[in-house]
Amino acid sequence: xxxxxxxxxxxxxxxxxxxxxxxxxxxxxxxxxxxxxxxxxxxxxxxxxxxxxxxxxxxxxxxxxxxxxxxxxxxxxxxxxxxxxxxxxxxxxxxxxxxxxxxxxxxxxxxxxxxxxxxxxx
Numbered sequence: 001x002x003x004x005x006x007x008x009x010x011x012x013x014x015x016x017x018x019x020x021x022x023x024x025x026x027x028x029x030x031x032x033x034x035x036x037x038x039x040x041x042x043x044x045x046x047x048x049x050x051x052x053x054x055x056x057x058x059x060x061x062x063x064x065x066x067x068x069x070x071x072x073x074x075x076x077x078x079x080x081x082x083x084x085x086x087x088x089x090x091x092x093x094x095x096x097x098x099x100x101x102x103x104x105x106x107x108x109x110x111x112x113x114x115x116x117x118x119x120x121x122x
Contacts, residue, residue: 033107
């Protein structure tokens with residue numbers, strides 16, 4: 001009777017791909033975050049406005065509201081501009097900008113707080 005199992009020898013030509021290190025989630029978030037600390041220290045209102053508008057324009061709840069027709073606007077970006085203005089005034093009124101500096105928050109932390117807490121509470 002003949003055996004159905006075969007003896008195999010390891011093939012030395014098989015290459016196993018090396019693991020590619022993943023960047024951490026916080027590192028990715030930091031890379032995407034705006035220049036909040038620098039803008040706040042320099043009182044660069046135009047840059048702060050641009051960063052806030054970027055967050056508002058890309059926020060999933062804002063985009064979903066617009067798609068559902070809940071945000072009525074004359075122009076394509078009018079709703080985003082109105083929400084950005086409302087967010088800016090809210091942050092200013094609550095002294096959040098100063099709080100970010102006083103607590104030495106990083107750009108990523110500021111961006112996260114604005115997007116996840118402040119904008120969501122509008």
